[in-house]
Amino acid sequence: MNILVLGSGGREHAFAWKIKQSNRCDNLYVAPGNAGTAEIATNLSIDPKNFQEVKETVIDHQIDILLVGPEEPLVLGITDFFLAETACKDLLVVGPEKAGALLEGSKDFSKSFMQRHNVPTAKSKTFEASTLEEGFLFLETLQAPYVLKADGLAAGKGVIITEDLSEAKNTLKEMLVEAKFGKASTKVVIEEFLKGIELSVFVLTDGENYKILPEAKDYKRIGEGDKGLNTGGMGAVSPVPFADTAFMKKVEEKVVLPTVNGLKKDQIVYKGFIFIGLMNVNGEPFVIEYNVRMGDPETEVVLPRIDSDLVDLLIGAASGTLDKVDFKTTKLHASTVVGVSGGYPESYQKGKEIIGLDQTGESIVFHAGTSLSDGKVLTSGGRVIAFSALGNNLEEALSNSYKAIENVNWEDIYYRKDIGQDLLNWQ
Numbered sequence: 001m002n003i004l005v006l007g008s009g010g011r012e013h014a015f016a017w018k019i020k021q022s023n024r025c026d027n028l029y030v031a032p033g034n035a036g037t038a039e040i041a042t043n044l045s046i047d048p049k050n051f052q053e054v055k056e057t058v059i060d061h062q063i064d065i066l067l068v069g070p071e072e073p074l075v076l077g078i079t080d081f082f083l084a085e086t087a088c089k090d091l092l093v094v095g096p097e098k099a100g101a102l103l104e105g106s107k108d109f110s111k112s113f114m115q116r117h118n119v120p121t122a123k124s125k126t127f128e129a130s131t132l133e134e135g136f137l138f139l140e141t142l143q144a145p146y147v148l149k150a151d152g153l154a155a156g157k158g159v160i161i162t163e164d165l166s167e168a169k170n171t172l173k174e175m176l177v178e179a180k181f182g183k184a185s186t187k188v189v190i191e192e193f194l195k196g197i198e199l200s201v202f203v204l205t206d207g208e209n210y211k212i213l214p215e216a217k218d219y220k221r222i223g224e225g226d227k228g229l230n231t232g233g234m235g236a237v238s239p240v241p242f243a244d245t246a247f248m249k250k251v252e253e254k255v256v257l258p259t260v261n262g263l264k265k266d267q268i269v270y271k272g273f274i275f276i277g278l279m280n281v282n283g284e285p286f287v288i289e290y291n292v293r294m295g296d297p298e299t300e301v302v303l304p305r306i307d308s309d310l311v312d313l314l315i316g317a318a319s320g321t322l323d324k325v326d327f328k329t330t331k332l333h334a335s336t337v338v339g340v341s342g343g344y345p346e347s348y349q350k351g352k353e354i355i356g357l358d359q360t361g362e363s364i365v366f367h368a369g370t371s372l373s374d375g376k377v378l379t380s381g382g383r384v385i386a387f388s389a390l391g392n393n394l395e396e397a398l399s400n401s402y403k404a405i406e407n408v409n410w411e412d413i414y415y416r417k418d419i420g421q422d423l424l425n426w427q
């Protein structure tokens with residue numbers, strides 16, 4: 001089969017790496033891809049948001065499966081576009097239609113979805129500029145910290161958490177009246193703060209059946225000890241020790257089942273990944289957010305723990321036959337440590353030569369922000385490379401990830417040295 005993966009990050013390199021292992025894959029394309037995907041697939045320099053361009057590529061390269069990595073094309077309706085294209089009627093698309101992508105595209109929609117289908121989540125209310133004063137009153141009824149969320153996509157920056165009531169009110173005004181996040185903050189969800197420990201759970205569904213993929217914990221802050229600015233993710237581990245069998249059973253019964261059934265009840269056709277951001281509050285799962293794609297860097301620890309053929313799973317999801325597909329995971333532990341450009345997540349330089357990539361030992365190197373120039377691999381983004389590794393336990397996996405990253409260098413490389421440390425002695 002000919003497969004096209006849309007996207008250019010570590011997640012897409014990990015998808016390509018796993019797809020490449022399937023003997024059902026004849027030709028693999030990544031668009032636009034990066035220097036890592038160029039080693040195992042053909043990169044095509046097209047914009048995933050330009051559906052016409054994607055369509056021409058699908059036709060020219062006789063693509064059978066389209067796997068959409070990032071959320072933006074999904075929220076813009078790429079799946080609906082291809083379903084309506086008679087020229088591509090046999091194409092299998094992995095990714096929800098626009099109506100399903102709203103689970104990530106609108107916090108207000110996803111909160112009402114959860115309330116409608118009894119999915120446990122923080123209590124919340126949504127406000128607009130015309131209801132600003134009511135928003136202030138609502139904030140006064142809550143305990144600090146205050147959680148404010150821009151309704152639309154805001155590149156991971158749309159959530160503000162503050163201890164201070166007057167700051168919360170000011171932020172609400174900035175978001176609603178002064179368009180702090182542009183159109184994304186035309187509506188703002190204010191919700192209760194959940195105290196607990198976070199994890200990410202991933203589901204692949206064909207709309208009827210589902211597989212729960214290995215869970216993961218992401219390290220989002222730039223600094224060690226989870227300090228400093230939020231990033232796209234500085235590292236991840238899987239499995240997560242506090243997601244034991246009892247907890248995961250609750251996740252399945254209280255979150256996954258009502259979510260998949262809720263989509264069906266709402267007549268939303270959903271064939272793709274659901275990434276559920278969860279807070280474990282005293283052993284009970286609460287949904288913080290849905291994403292309609294896989295996580296990055298979580299994919300870089302989730303896929304190495306799946307033994308089954310990913311192409312079979314993708315076909316199952318897109319064609320409604322996921323119940324027939326074998327699904328096995330490994331008991332091995334996986335970790336990933338992300339090397340970033342100095343300065344990230346604020347401004348940083350690009351175009352630095354990456355050296356040492358031939359000395360990464362046991363690890364699996366997933367490129368995120370890299371490009372090729374005259375045979376050299378250069379940095380081209382904030383998050384540059386995710387160094388993933390497997391081990392018999394978390395300590396061994398981490399040791400393999402760190403051994404690899406220590407041998408690689410570029411000017412101003414930075415990475416967190418404490419990924420997974422909080423989980424090593426988890427009781």
Ligand code: AMP
Binds near residue numbers: 122191198
């Ligand atoms: P989101 O963009 O929805 O993932 O939110 C970003 C981060 O804010 C999450 O990963 C959590 O760490 C935090 N967060 C969001 N909502 C809440 C909440 N209700 N209580 C506590 N923390 C939250």
Ligand code: GLY
Binds near residue numbers: 291295296
């Ligand atoms: N690592 C978090 C995300 O992919 O949104």
